[in-house]
Structures are given as structure tokens and as C-alpha cells.
Amino acid sequence: MSTPQILRRGWSGIDPSAAGWTYVSFAVETLAAGESLTLPSNGQERAFVPLSGSAEVSAAGQTWTFGGRPSVFAGLGHCLYLPRDTEVTLTANTDLEIAIAEAPATEKFAPVLVTPDDIDIELRGGGNASRQVGSLMLPGFPADRLHVIEVWTPGGNWSSYPPHKHDENTPTQSELEEIYYFEIAGGPDSSRGFGYHRVYGTPDRPIEVLEEVRTGDVVLVPHGYHGPSVAAPGYHMYYLNVMAGPGAERAWMIVDDPEHAWLRGTWDNQAVDPRLPLHNPRGA
Numbered sequence: 001m002s003t004p005q006i007l008r009r010g011w012s013g014i015d016p017s018a019a020g021w022t023y024v025s026f027a028v029e030t031l032a033a034g035e036s037l038t039l040p041s042n043g044q045e046r047a048f049v050p051l052s053g054s055a056e057v058s059a060a061g062q063t064w065t066f067g068g069r070p071s072v073f074a075g076l077g078h079c080l081y082l083p084r085d086t087e088v089t090l091t092a093n094t095d096l097e098i099a100i101a102e103a104p105a106t107e108k109f110a111p112v113l114v115t116p117d118d119i120d121i122e123l124r125g126g127g128n129a130s131r132q133v134g135s136l137m138l139p140g141f142p143a144d145r146l147h148v149i150e151v152w153t154p155g156g157n158w159s160s161y162p163p164h165k166h167d168e169n170t171p172t173q174s175e176l177e178e179i180y181y182f183e184i185a186g187g188p189d190s191s192r193g194f195g196y197h198r199v200y201g202t203p204d205r206p207i208e209v210l211e212e213v214r215t216g217d218v219v220l221v222p223h224g225y226h227g228p229s230v231a232a233p234g235y236h237m238y239y240l241n242v243m244a245g246p247g248a249e250r251a252w253m254i255v256d257d258p259e260h261a262w263l264r265g266t267w268d269n270q271a272v273d274p275r276l277p278l279h280n281p282r283g284a
Contacts, residue, residue, distance in 0.1 A: 004220075005207070005209045005220050005221075005222075006209065006211045006213070006218070006219050007218045007220070008216070008217055009215065009216025009217055010216070011218060012027075013027035014027065014179065019177075020222065021220075021222050022177070023104060023145060023177050023245055024101070024179055024243070024244045025101070025102035025103065026099070026100070026101050026102070026218070026242055028051065028097060028098070028181065028216070029090070029097070029098050031091075031092035031095070031098070032092060032096075033094050033095050034092060035091070035092050036089060036090060036091040037089075038087065038090075039087070039090070041087040043085065044102040044103065044104055044105065045081070045082065045084050045102065045103055045105040045109070045146055046082045046088065046100060046102050047100070047102075047148050047242070048080040048090070048098055048099070049077050049078070049079050049098065049099040049100075049101070049148065049150075049240060050066065050067030050068070050069070050078060050096060050098045051071075051077075051097040051098060051099055052069060052070055052072070052095075052096070052097045053067055053093070053095050053097060054094045054096065055067045055080075055090060055091070055092060056091045056092075057082075057088060057089070057090050058088070059089070059111070060082075060086055060111065064080055064111075065093065066078040066113055066115070067098070068094075072238045073152070073183075073185050073236060073279060074279055075116060076119050076134050077119075077136060077150050078114060078115055079113075079136035079137060079148055080111070081109075081146070082111050083105065083109045083110065083143075083144075084104075084105040084106075084108050084144070085108060086111075099181060099240055099242075101146060101148060101242040103145040103244035104145070105143075105144035105145055106144060109142045110142065112141070112142065119135065120134075120135060121134060121277060122134075122135070123272045123277070125161070125267050125272070126267030126268075126271060126272055127267070128156060128157050129157065129158050129263070129267065130154065130157055130272045130276055131151055131152060131153045131157060131159040132151065132153075133149060133150070134150040134151075134152075135149050136149060137149075139250060139251050143250065144250065146242065146243075147176070147242070147244065147250075147252055149240070149241045150238070150241075151229075151238070151239050151241065152236065152237070152278045152279075153195075153229060153231045153236065153237040153239075154231065154236055154276065155185075155193075155232060155234045155235045155237075156233040156234070157231055158228040159229040159237065160197075160226060160227030160229045161227045161229075161260075162256045162257060162264065163200070163225040163227040164254040164255060165223070165224055165225045165226065165255060166178075166253065166254045166255075167205070167222075167224065169245075169247050172255050173254065173255055174247050174249075174254075175245040175246055175247055176247075176252065177220075177222055177243065178221040178243045179219070179241070179242045180197060180218065180221065180226075180239045180241060181217075181218050181240040181241075181242075182195065182197075182213045182216070182217045182219075182237065182238070182239050183238040184213070184232075184237055185235055185237075185238075187234055192215075193215070193232065193235030193236070193237075194212055194213065194214050195213050195229060195230050195231045195232055195237045196213065196228075196230040197209065197210075197213050197219050197228075198210050198226065198227060198228055198230075199219065199221055199224050199225070200224055200225050201224035201225070202224065202225075205223050205224060207222070207224040213229075225257045
């Protein structure tokens with residue numbers, strides 16, 4: 001039976017064997033204030049991104065306290081990177097929901113805490129293809145394989161557009177597995193927000209995903225073109241991207257679907273959506 005490409009809220013975690021790939025592991029842990037969990041020392045490097053609440057992490061004789069936003073729509077994220085061969089104790093200072101990404105590493109780097117003050121905020125696209133990007137761990141970050149990025153898309157807009165792929169190691173692409181973890185802002189009277197996400201392949205490597213996404217859903221992108229991520233009108237969309245792959249050089253190079261690549265040129269004459277950034281970019 002083939003691996004499902006979308007996991008609905010309540011999934012218990014993603015490991016390579018279950019995902020049908022090699023590098024990316026991912027989980028979202030929910031802890032009540034005062035609860036703890038321990039992760040073993042192994043060959044995995046890790047990134048911790050609080051989605052809501054505050055965390056304390058102790059590892060390698062150091063302790064970091066970070067997070068604090070009430071939701072992903074209230075501020076930029078924090079990200080704690082810890083290298084391979086590190087035992088970790090994570091404690092919730094408040095009620096906590098935290099994303100944990102892992103990938104096998106060969107080289108051991110130093111721990112790094114990324115705060116909102118460290119993040120370059122990028123407003124990409126134009127018109128109804130505008131979105132806000134916060135790069136937590138992209139090329140240039142001292143890590144072995146992991147890449148981590150946050151994206152916010154206003155209701156009614158298209159993101160991850162034009163569709164693009166990164167599934168080969170070539171002069172123009174970096175082979176990277178990828179997950180999209182989604183949260184969708186609700187509307188008045190507790191209405192549940194939603195959006196849509198698309199993944200499609202090539203004749204040599206087919207894949208076909210067109211799914212409604214809601215808060216807590218995850219889409220797996222082992223290969224193929226992915227995008228758009230579409231936020232339904234009235235409901236802002238957030239997604240956390242985690243990528244890792246086999247390249248000797250830690251890089252993130254993409255190619256657009258040639259049929260739609262022309263769209264990037266149209267943004268030069270379009271203003272960025274005035275709703276962006278969606279929140280005070282420093283979370284103050």
C-alpha cells in the first residue's frame with residue numbers, strides 16, 4: 001500500500017520509514033504546563049519551534065527558554081537548533097504546542113537559538129500571490145541537513161506559487177524531502193478555517209495530491225511540483241516547512257514548473273497585499 005501524502009490532525013508523528021522516504025522526521029508535541037519529555041542522544045540533529053506557549057530545553061549542560069507567542073498568528077517563531085548526539089529534556093513552562101523536526105547528520109555543529117529579532121522578514125509575490133516568509137534555518141545556517149521556514153498567507157491568497165520542485169541534485173535543484181504543517185486561523189463564532197494544497201509529479205515520477213487542509217494537517221512532499229497552497233477567503237493560512245536531503249552541500253535550489261514560471265514576472269507591477277505582515281513582525 002502506498003504512503004498517504006496527507007496526515008490529518010491527530011497523527012502521531014512522521015518518521016522516514018512511515019513516510020516512505022529517508023531524511024525528514026517530524027512531530028508536534030502538546031504538553032501541559034510543567035510536563036516534560038526526554039529525547040535520546042542519537043545521530044539526529046533537531047529543531048524545536050514553539051507553535052504556542054513557552055518551552056525550556058536543557059541539553060549539553062545548557063538551558064534555553066524560548067517561545068511565548070499565544071498562536072502562530074500572533075508573532076514570529078523561535079527556533080532552537082541542537083546538533084546530533086545530544087540528549088534533550090524539554091519542559092513546558094506554559095501549556096505548550098511545539099514542532100520538533102529531525103534529520104540524520106554527519107557533522108556536529110554548535111547549538112543555536114533563533115529569536116524573532118534574528119529573522120529576516122520577506123514579503124514575497126504580489127497581489128493575491130502575496131505571502132510573508134520567516135526563515136528560521138535556511139542556507140547559511142550552521143546545520144548539517146535541516147531547513148526550517150515559516151510562511152503566512154492572507155485569506156484569499158495563493159502561496160507556494162508558481163508550483164516548483166526540488167527533487168534532483170542538479171546544477172539548478174537540490175534534492176530535498178519536505179513537509180508542510182498547516183494551521184488555519186478561525187473566523188467569527190468559532191468557525192473553522194480551511195485551505196487547499198496541491199502536489200503533482202512528472203511522467204517519470206507521478207504523484208497526485210489535491211487536498212483540503214485544516215489546522216494540524218500535514219502534507220508530505222517526497223518529490224514533484226508543489227503549490228499552490230490556497231488560503232480560503234476569510235481564513236489566514238500558516239505553514240511550517242521542514243526539508244532535508246542527501247546533497248553533499250546544504251542548499252535549497254528550486255525550479256518552477258515551466259508552464260507557470262512566467263507568473264513571477266507579473267509581480268513586478270503588483271503591490272504586495274496591504275494586509276502583510278499579518279501581525280506585529282516582532283511579536284511585541
